[in-house]
Amino acid sequence: MPSAARKTQERERASMEPPPADDYAKERYGMSPMIQSQEKPDRILVRIKDLTVERADEVAWVRGRIHTSRAKGKQCFLVLRQQQFNVQALVAVGDHASKQMVKFAANINKESIVDVEGVVRKVHQKIGGCTQQDVELHVQRIYVISLAEPRLPLQLDDAVRAEVEGEEEGRATVNQDTRLDNRVIDLRTSTSQAVFRLQSGICQLFRETLIHKGFVEIQTPKIISAASEGGANVFTVSYFKSSAYLAQSPQLYKQMCICADFEKVFCIGPVFRAEDSNTHRHLTEFVGLDIEMTFNYHYHEVVDEIADTLVQIFKGLQERFQNEILTVNKQFPCEPFKFLEPTLRLEYREALAMLREAGVEMGDEDDLSTPNEKLLGRLVKEKYDTDFYILDKYPLAVRPFYTMPDPGNPKISNSYDMFMRGEEILSGAQRIHDPQLLTERAQHHGIDLEKIKAYIDSFRFGAPPHAGGGIGLERVTMLYLGLNNVRQTSMFPRDPKRLTP
């Protein structure tokens, strides 16, 4: 440790001196020895969220962080926090606490973790800033379990302040780089806790729904020998005496599992894109929720399954994560997410007509630009009152070589994107399962056949028709909650300029 840092730390510890010998409360406070699993006491720690009037007049032990601390004459008010819950604790000079003990409590740095023993007391006026509004804790003992350094790189109260409130009232907010640089603290806010609990819920609902539908979870390799999709935007890895690549998607492996008779597969895993894009919605590493399945006669069988999976996620979030949604909304106000059942499916040509009517000039085979995607999202919302829809039958020219062409029109394809609040969250298609057509399409795209030989060979021993798609977890989280940057929904985001923490 640099000696400056060590000195700082010594100073901090010095301020937490052991109780003087003549203090009548000296056994009741102090620095706890570092918990090294010395003993297994039978003490029960009560969760802060369980401190309610039902426990009035009981003695409870609680472990929490010092969220705020305010000394006032012979007493000190602490707010103890545990995840998104907090409670007021009062240390007051009296039978249990000496003047020195109150001073000790008042001097504990914010964010330190303490064990507190106290009597739960019903209060007559609700406590405004706390989740436990009807009780407070009258502290009888307080020990520091882990001492925080005195200067926090950001204040939690600033980090949860709505931007509009910050602007109107001239109060501090925290900018994104400061948050990300100090992510351990930023993730402690009620907003972050809610965002990532909800994200965990998205994964859970995705899997629950698919396992219920008979899907099998697969694990696909991330280190691959050849860049299957042409070689652009791929990260290179040194692999012993040779080199390899990081998979840009589990595409090939999902399809191999289909050719291997697993029929319906999904996977959740990292996806890597060496794309030098510094936008609100691009990351170089993100989490893909991937689906691939066989169908009988028409790829809409798959589209319907994927759309229903997303609908089940949206419903599950509404049912199980209402508190989290409300918590995030407090800081980032947003309209509730709307969707239809069954999901709206528009064809690309219909979308083009809507955009042209709104004054956009686009050719039949042009791809949608980001601004046009957003405009289309607004037009669809106005007309159909939904934040979620499917855009089907993209021009063949703007899709990857393995996309199945439409059977009737060689300029369009059996492919689709899905959108939330006007932004793409899933891209998918019927894949070509015939090795001869696949070869022709790869040649048409100028792809070196040698490099994709293993891919094409996978289809030579009987391949069922199949389709699938990949969903970006961070985008779904961001757009469901109406946030505006994908870095808010990635715990430790990676972009061309950020590799830490």
Next chain:
Amino acid sequence: MPSAARKTQERERASMEPPPADDYAKERYGMSPMIQSQEKPDRILVRIKDLTVERADEVAWVRGRIHTSRAKGKQCFLVLRQQQFNVQALVAVGDHASKQMVKFAANINKESIVDVEGVVRKVHQKIGGCTQQDVELHVQRIYVISLAEPRLPLQLDDAVRAEVEGEEEGRATVNQDTRLDNRVIDLRTSTSQAVFRLQSGICQLFRETLIHKGFVEIQTPKIISAASEGGANVFTVSYFKSSAYLAQSPQLYKQMCICADFEKVFCIGPVFRAEDSNTHRHLTEFVGLDIEMTFNYHYHEVVDEIADTLVQIFKGLQERFQNEILTVNKQFPCEPFKFLEPTLRLEYREALAMLREAGVEMGDEDDLSTPNEKLLGRLVKEKYDTDFYILDKYPLAVRPFYTMPDPGNPKISNSYDMFMRGEEILSGAQRIHDPQLLTERAQHHGIDLEKIKAYIDSFRFGAPPHAGGGIGLERVTMLYLGLNNVRQTSMFPRDPKRLTP
């Protein structure tokens, strides 16, 4: 496509010529056009596993692979396969089938996918080689949906043959490299289908159990800026104009989530080890099931939670995956997996005593070699009748720098491994949550403090005591099923010599 391959394909297709015009059954068989989602017929395809006597005399459409085919005079017996299920189908000259149609059916290459319409008929003698023993399908129509090439790189029947049967009866088995080189076909066997369905079940049970216990799923980055565990055995990635590393474990990120108040977290994701080990149990990329959680006073609180999670997985597999276990056992016979409740926990010194009694010479601070681990597994099995146990309190010297030392004995540590059938499947410990002690231990290990500054800084703003561990998914699958190579339980294994498919 190389012209030789194209010629082969043309020959194959030529053998599947269109029916002659004078054939009275000509509408009832042939090559189906490639399914390009031309239409949405209302035809229902019956699953092969649902072909039972309850459906006797009904007409059913079935899609399956040609598993075997045997022509005999005016009839042809096909076995149609769908995942692990199969049924006999009979094409016989008569009202519905012409001589040409029977010949067509007999000529379809094995592993091709066909749509068959037939009448379900009860049989009077059970059909030996099929899962559907009480019925057969009398074919009225047959169309090839996807034609397999005629020469398969391996035969499915060979690939499921027990080694002992192969040796004793001189019948073919398939070696591992051939399997892995042609994984798409190898994964179609009943054994592979069972292995990977069970593996999907392990992930599902792991998550179900932990979510029930109040854990949150997190997503940790795989591309990292510094090799946190010292820099050995790490893969380097080119990252735009700079370079980065692939994470050897989610260790740091799990711990940051603990410092960020998530309290109980888990993740499932790829883990990368650039270790040049060519053994039966090492992979360069494997799937880690990782857990980290805070505890109140003793790390055994965490050990108990992890052990219980594994026990819930073992129980769930027994309850829900009995068929899969039996299927794998047919090819790879093995004793059922035994475990105790609560899980047996031995201290390292007790293990040493057992090994010494068995004649092994080892110092108190020596690590266990692989042969000694296996020997210990046998000794424990004999004495306690369990295939699963915890080894607690490893010597401090053999564990990573961030391991919490034992409070009473500076030579041992609050760390543990867990074993299945005598092989390590989990390594874990109480982590040091005090930045000062962490700094001292890193210095003791000669680690450059600058490189782990971000790691140590994570603990400066209040850190709760915590412990955790990482489980290797492929190892758990292998050892639960009593297999002997981790490549059998990785769909697309990666080792120093294998990067494909």
